Amino acid sequence: xxxxxxxxxxxxxxxxxxxxxxxxxxxxxxxxxxxxxxxxxxxxxxxxxxxxxxxxxxxxxxxxxxxxxxxxxxxxxxxxxxxxxxxxxxxxxxxxxxxxxxxxxxxxxxxxxxxxxxxxxxxxxxxxxxxxxxxxxxxxxxxxxxxxxxxxxxxxxxxxxxxxxxxxxxxxxxxxxxxxxxxxxxxxxxxxxxxxxxxxxxxxxxxxxxxxxxxxxxxxxxxxxxxxxxxxxxxxxxxxxxxxxxxxxxxxxxx
Amino acid sequence: xxxxxxxxxxxxxxxxxxxxxxxxxxxxxxxxxxxxxxxxxxxxxxxxxxxxxxxxxxxxxxxxxxxxxxxxxxxxxxxxxxxxxxxxxxxxxxxxxxxxxxxxxxxxxxxxxxxxxxxxxxxxxxxxxxxxxxxxxxxxxxxxxxxxxxxxxxxxxxxxxxxxxxxxxxxxxxxxxxxxxxxxxxxxxxxxxxxxxxxxxxxxxxxxxxxxxxxxxxxxxxxxxxxxxxxxxxxxxxxxxxxxxxxxxxxxxxxxxxxxxxxxxxxxxxxxxxxxxxxxxxxxxxxxxxxxxxxxxxxxxxxxxxxxxxxxxxxxxxxxxxxxxxxxxxxxxxxxxxxxxxxxxx
Numbered sequence: 041x042x043x044x045x046x047x048x049x050x051x052x053x054x055x056x057x058x059x060x061x062x063x064x065x066x067x068x069x070x071x072x073x074x075x076x077x078x079x080x081x082x083x084x085x086x087x088x089x090x091x092x093x094x095x096x097x098x099x100x101x102x103x104x105x106x107x108x109x110x111x112x113x114x115x116x117x118x119x120x121x122x123x124x125x126x127x128x129x130x131x132x133x134x135x136x137x138x139x140x141x142x143x144x145x146x147x148x149x150x151x152x153x154x155x156x157x158x159x160x161x162x163x164x165x166x167x168x169x170x171x172x173x174x175x176x177x178x179x180x181x182x183x184x185x186x187x188x189x190x191x192x193x194x195x196x197x198x199x200x201x202x203x204x205x206x207x208x209x210x211x212x213x214x215x216x217x218x219x220x221x222x223x224x225x226x227x228x229x230x231x232x233x234x235x236x237x238x239x240x241x242x243x244x245x246x247x248x249x250x251x252x253x254x255x256x257x258x259x260x261x262x263x264x265x266x267x268x269x270x271x272x273x274x275x276x277x278x279x280x281x282x283x284x285x286x287x288x289x290x291x292x293x294x295x
Numbered sequence: 296x297x298x299x300x301x302x303x304x305x306x307x308x309x310x311x312x313x314x315x316x317x318x319x320x321x322x323x324x325x326x327x328x329x330x331x332x333x334x335x336x337x338x339x340x341x342x343x344x345x346x347x348x349x350x351x352x353x354x355x356x357x358x359x360x361x362x363x364x365x366x367x368x369x370x371x372x373x374x375x376x377x378x379x380x381x382x383x384x385x386x387x388x389x390x391x392x393x394x395x396x397x398x399x400x401x402x403x404x405x406x407x408x409x410x411x412x413x414x415x416x417x418x419x420x421x422x423x424x425x426x427x428x429x430x431x432x433x434x435x436x437x438x439x440x441x442x443x444x445x446x447x448x449x450x451x452x453x454x455x456x457x458x459x460x461x462x463x464x465x466x467x468x469x470x471x472x473x474x475x476x477x478x479x480x481x482x483x484x485x486x487x488x489x490x491x492x493x494x495x496x497x498x499x500x501x502x503x504x505x506x507x508x509x510x511x512x513x514x515x516x517x518x519x520x521x522x523x524x525x526x527x528x529x530x531x532x533x534x535x536x537x538x539x540x541x542x543x544x545x546x547x548x549x550x551x552x553x554x555x556x557x558x559x560x561x562x563x564x565x566x567x568x569x570x571x572x573x574x575x576x577x578x579x580x581x582x583x584x585x586x587x588x589x590x591x592x593x594x595x596x597x598x599x600x601x602x603x604x605x606x607x608x609x610x611x612x613x614x615x616x617x618x619x620x621x622x623x624x625x626x627x628x629x630x631x632x633x634x635x636x637x638x639x640x641x
Contacts (some may be wrong), residue, residue: 116527131525133518135585136511144515145526147508158507 043248044107046071047092047123047210052101052111053265054087061087062248063265064101069210071223074232074242076252076273079262080285085245088262089212093125094118105210120206126199128215134188138180139169141187176234178227193224200228204235211235212243217251229255249278261285298583332630333579337594337601344605351608359487365600366493367392367555368550369593371571372578373500376592380504381537381574382584383436383443383518386481388545389567390454391428395549396559398424399457400467408469417474418550425546426539428454433538437531451568459561466558482606489551496544500587513537517584573620574599577627598623606608 045068054062062084069075075160079085090096092103097112105121128295132141166183173180178197180190196216198287203211204294217225225248229237232242232255246252252259253273261269261284269284269291283289325608345353371388378385402420406413428450435446470479479489515523516530522532553559578595580587603616 119527127525131519131522133515133522133585135518136514140511140515145528147511149508158503158509160506160508160511162506277394 043070045069045104045242046073046106048102048104049088049092050102050104052088052091052098052103054084054091054096054099061153062091062098062101063263065265066267067092067260068270069212069241069243071209071241072236072239072257073258074236074244076244076246076256076259077262078246078252078259078281078285082264083262083285084265085262086214087265089125089167089214089243089245092118093123093212119206123210124203124207126203126211126213126216128218132187132195132202133201135186137186138173138183138190138198139166141198142169142172142205144202146206172201176201176231177203178231191224193220193227196220196224196228197231200231204240206232207240210243211240212245214245215247216244217246217248225251249281253278253283263290324380324476327512333577333591333598333627334594337598338541340598340601340605344601345586346491347605347609352605356606356610359485359490361590361597361600361604362493363487363492364604365596366487366489367548367552368442368567368570368574368600369493369596370496370544370551371541371567372574373497373589375571376580376587376589377504377513377537378443378541379572379580379582380513380517380584380587381534382520383534383538384447384572384582385432385538385541386444386447386525386568386572387428387432387450387454388541388548388571389449389564390458391425391542392549392552392567393559393561393566394428394454394458395546396553397461397467397561399550399553400469400559401461403471404467404469409471409473411471411473414471414474414477417471417553421546421550421553422543423546425549426543428545429539429542430535432542433535436538437534447568448627455565458559462559462561464561466561468558470553470557474550474554475557477554478551479557484495489555492547492551496547497589497593504587504589509533509536514585517586519585570599573624576631577620577623579627579631582628588640595627 047049047067047069049065049067051064051066052062053060053064065088067088077085077088085097091098091111094110094113094115094117102109102111105123110121112120133144136144139162148161148165150159150161155161169183173183176203178194180194180198182189187198190198198214200211200216203213207267217228220228229251232244235242244252244256256273259269259271259273259276259281260267261271261281264284268287269289270282271281271291280289284291317402318398351357371392375385375388384559399417399421403413403417406416420504424489432443432450436443441449478488478492482489504513512523512528512533515526515528516533520530575587575592576582576595577598578588578591578593580591599616599620602619606615606619607613
């Protein structure tokens, strides 16, 4: 490879009591890349992601972001590096409107004395929310309606848009299309393409082979807490990926 | 890849589905939001009483009287609006009102129960006592993870009990005359100070809820606490502030009540908590959190007060008020359910 990885996990181990969730798992993603992280249930995908975003701290091994070790950092500190995660269960506030959800926890205040009193800069947030959605080609029928009035696909688009608008460098998506219909899934995949076009990287955790084949540049496969394959999407096929996930085919013993 | 062609079609399809859904579902005019129906009901009630007995009911004096009667509940309902929007509940308000009045009375006794010094000390003592109970509620809910219903039911009993222990069950009746003349019965430009205080509290509460980050986060916490937490909001600290604020307003109601009635009314507030919750819920605030407006709460407080007043004026027993409020309450929650059902399933 020519550049240093944007994010690299090397030989990460993590135990929960008697369960060895990660047994020397490795992972790599380069700038501007969409990498699918695949594996059967219990392969350690979610544990690895949580270890990267600081929810878990690893027992052993290394996590490096732009060459800097970030293992065991607080989630907020990891976020401050420009890494955002889209969770499977959306993590939106259903009663709030789209701009409020995009700025949830990062509300912008008015300048001056009103701001000191905690008054929100609603207009400026609304304008920026519209811009963000426009940039990502996300069409929301009514941005001032509670998010619960939107379809599942639009809600997911808002969740992704929020992550994308705060992540300067890396968006991690945990099964973003798991609960979506076909057209909504296509909209989210198109969104992932646009994130890559903007120069940022995406880690896509997914069980859906068609989604992965369509959108990922590379595929990394975990099995039993360890990486077993690094594949380039163009040079592989579904059979090989399934083989790697089930253990029928192994590319590497350890990275 | 053909993103350019794929996206617009899918979005247009889902937009079309959205339009269909909202046309079939519930649509509220924007101005009053979820308080629209209930405002219409209040207007209807006023019209009915005005038709039945215009000369007694439809007067400035009578409307002022309705506002005076609603003022104490309104002050507590402002705090309860915040609490209910977080998805919680505060059953302790009436007891905290009594407790704060008792503490204020005791503190004022130290100052001889006369003069502005004693009055101001009493006001401060009531606010501190109320806030303290609010903080206790908040800590029990966030640190001990006791559900709000039980935590505040506990302080409902505890605050009432302590108030009676302190007074030995006898109402305190020494209120500085300055307090009675100002807060109790004073008027500015013909408007009772009690009403002005209640409306100012409601206005400030409404502005905080609608315009500030604190208000926004109150909705967020009630709408999806886990999402708020993941977005970096300190949910426990926010809840603590909300219950402390509700407690402080119950304390304020305590000194207002003391000044208005000239006694700590130990036995007079056992059902305040339910009246407050009824008013807030009638006003469109959802018991499930995340939804509510202060305008709705003002209207929801005025409906029981107007019913009580109007029913007596038209010669019906005021017991009908309880019956009518019960019906309106159930209707309000039913409307809330309809609204929730009109949401998309995901």
